[in-house]
Amino acid sequence: MDDFPAQRWGIVYPQGPEGERLLGLIEPLRELRQEEQGGEVRAYAVPSGLDREAAHRWKESHFDTENGQDQDRPRYLLILGDLDAISLEFQQVLATNALVGRLVFPSEEGYRAYVRKVLRWARTPADAERAQTLFYTAYDETDATRLGHDQLMVPSVEECHRLQKSARLPSAPPRHWIETGSGKGSAVARFLELARGTEPSVLFSLSHGLGHPRGGSWYSAEEQRALQGALLLPGGEHLRAEHVETVPFLAGGIWFCFACFSGGTPMQSAYASWFQDLEPREAARLKGLMRPRQDRPFIAALPQAALANPDGPLAVLGHVDLAWTQSFNDRGRSRFMRFAGFIQELARRRRVGAAMSGILKAVAETGAALTSSHHQQRTAHVSGQTYAGSPAEQAHRWMLYHDLSSFVLLGDPAVRLPLREQSRR
Numbered sequence: 001m002d003d004f005p006a007q008r009w010g011i012v013y014p015q016g017p018e019g020e021r022l023l024g025l026i027e028p029l030r031e032l033r034q035e036e037q038g039g040e041v042r043a044y045a046v047p048s049g050l051d052r053e054a055a056h057r058w059k060e061s062h063f064d065t066e067n068g069q070d071q072d073r074p075r076y077l078l079i080l081g082d083l084d085a086i087s088l089e090f091q092q093v094l095a096t097n098a099l100v101g102r103l104v105f106p107s108e109e110g111y112r113a114y115v116r117k118v119l120r121w122a123r124t125p126a127d128a129e130r131a132q133t134l135f136y137t138a139y140d141e142t143d144a145t146r147l148g149h150d151q152l153m154v155p156s157v158e159e160c161h162r163l164q165k166s167a168r169l170p171s172a173p174p175r176h177w178i179e180t181g182s183g184k185g186s187a188v189a190r191f192l193e194l195a196r197g198t199e200p201s202v203l204f205s206l207s208h209g210l211g212h213p214r215g216g217s218w219y220s221a222e223e224q225r226a227l228q229g230a231l232l233l234p235g236g237e238h239l240r241a242e243h244v245e246t247v248p249f250l251a252g253g254i255w256f257c258f259a260c261f262s263g264g265t266p267m268q269s270a271y272a273s274w275f276q277d278l279e280p281r282e283a284a285r286l287k288g289l290m291r292p293r294q295d296r297p298f299i300a301a302l303p304q305a306a307l308a309n310p311d312g313p314l315a316v317l318g319h320v321d322l323a324w325t326q327s328f329n330d331r332g333r334s335r336f337m338r339f340a341g342f343i344q345e346l347a348r349r350r351r352v353g354a355a356m357s358g359i360l361k362a363v364a365e366t367g368a369a370l371t372s373s374h375h376q377q378r379t380a381h382v383s384g385q386t387y388a389g390s391p392a393e394q395a396h397r398w399m400l401y402h403d404l405s406s407f408v409l410l411g412d413p414a415v416r417l418p419l420r421e422q423s424r425r
Contacts, residue, residue, distance in 0.1 A: 002350060009033040009414050010042040010074030012094070014085040019045060022080040025111035026103070029078075032119055033414065042074055048085050055093040063094070075099055076353050076414045083297035088266055088320055092405045095360060099353025101315065101413035103307075104299045110308035114411075117310055121200075121252050121418035128199040129420050131347040132253075133160050135176040136194055138187075138207035140234045144325055148206045148258070149178070152328040156204065156340035163344065171347040181234030188237050192247060200252035200417045202346045203313075204339070208232040209259035209323070221295050229261035229300030229318070241305035248311040252418050254346050255306065256317045256339070263318025263408045264299040270321060270402035303410045314418075315352045315411030317342070324403045326396070327362075338362045346417060353413025359404065366401040373397065 011030065013019035023030075023043065034041045050058060063073070077094060079086050079102040086102075094100045105111050135157050137149045157176045163169035177194050179187050195203055210230040218224040231239040257263075303316040328335045338358040345355035373394060380386060 002354065004351075004414070005037045005039070006071075007075035008037050008039070008042075008072065009076040009078070010044065011078050011080065012044045012046055012086060013080040015045040015047050018085070019080065022111070025108055026078075026080065026115050029115045029118055029412065032122060039072070042072070044077075046086055046090065048087075050087050050090045052089040052093060055087065055090040058090070059093055064097075076351070076412075077101075078103060078412050078414075080104070082299055083264060083266070083320075088264075088297060088406075088408070091408060095405070096364070099351075099356070099413045101353060101409040101411050102299065103411065105304055105308055110304065113308050113310055117252075117312070118314060118412060118415060121314065121415075125418040125420055126198075126200050126252060127420055129170070131171045131349075131417050131419060132197060132199055132201035133164075133171050133174040133343060133347055134194055134201050134203045135174060136191065136203065136205040136207075137176070137178045138205075138231065138233050139178050139180050140208070140232070142208070145206065145208065147325050147329060151325075151334060152258075152336050152339065153204070153206055155334070155336045156343065159337070159340050160344060160347075169344055169347055170349075179234055181237075186237060187233035187235050188239055188243055191231075191233065191239055192243065192249060195250040195253070195255075196248050198248075198251065200419060201250060202254050202256070202343050202417070203250050204256045204258070204343050205231070206258045209261040209319075210238060211260055211322070224265075225298050226301050228265050229259070229263070229302050231257070231259055231262070231302070239302070241301040244302065244312060245305035245309050247309075249306060249309060250313040251311040253313045254315045254317075254352055254415075254417065255303075255313045256342060257303065258319070258323060258339070260319060260323045261300060261321070262323075263303065263316075263406075263410060264320040265297060266321055266406075267297040270406065271399050273398075299410065307411055313411070314415040315409060315413075317352075317356070317407060317409050319406050320408050321402070321406045323406070324399065326400050327403050330400065331396075335362070349416050349419060351414050351416045352411070353409060355416075356407075356409065359407055363401065363404045366397060366404060370394075370397055370401060 013023050030041050075098060077098045077100045079091055082104045091100055091102060135153055137153045139145055139149055157174050160169060160174040164171050164173055179190060181187055210228055210232055233239060303318050306312045306316060328339060341358040342355050
């Protein structure tokens, strides 16, 4: 279903003068959505720093109220501000029954540039009728990228190609660039060249994301916010914010950036509480990747730069934490379609928030399994019986839940590829 007047659009902003300032910066976008839905845009002021429990309480009392106006409650919600203003946990809680995106930029001009870009594409779509589907794998011979190439990217490309050939996917044939670090020029230049096309495209990239420096620490919090989440490309190169802020890069398109910290960095990793319940060798390996708490959580600079670029994408889907392979390879069970489906729905011109349905469904299913396990554990405890489930199994489920729920959408969740409506034949 893509009935925008029925689904509606709203804004979530930080309570106080800063939030009011951000509201003013996106006023033209608010006016556009109000015109499209034929009714007032609701705006919700939210206190800063809400943890998960507080976020649920706020949602129950301010968003899920049954006051006879449920038909006016927006399905699409745009959050304004960084993770220290409106928390990651709040965004994840809202996403249980809303389609949520977030906008944050270091300057007022970033907000204005993004809004102008959305309005420009909404009023003047591209001449093309079919989407370009682009796939990029940074194949650096690590186990993670090898597994990602074999079990996520290759089957995703093959499925898109199969649907495209049978006329069930309105896109051009998919293109897959496998970057090994060899060849003339730089890996960064080749990445940018792939996304330089003039027609709105969907880009699905797989790589490592830059985390904490090995054997050391960031010189400053400012350096960390500028660099963490940059993409690690073969040959030791990094795709950083300055590479995508001014050159044509996926203009009018949508970027799914599958990499650690590609969306941002939390105050503390959600996985930290569960390592002790894993098998000792696995726990030790994973714990070595964790770092102390940050001074504050933040959205990565790379997607911010891409979204502020007038010739950049309309939305970016990234990850706010370490990203694991279990999200697409759950101990031998293939789960690539929850991500390939996102690409396919975008090619069908679904709004980006709605296109995330497969990922959101996986979050909900994993949460339901955890709820069931918790109930069984509680029942066994009350009845004096031994719970049959293992702590390691529970830890894996919790880590999968946090992994999936840490894919966050940056940009307006109501945007879609600005393609010309296909003529009826």
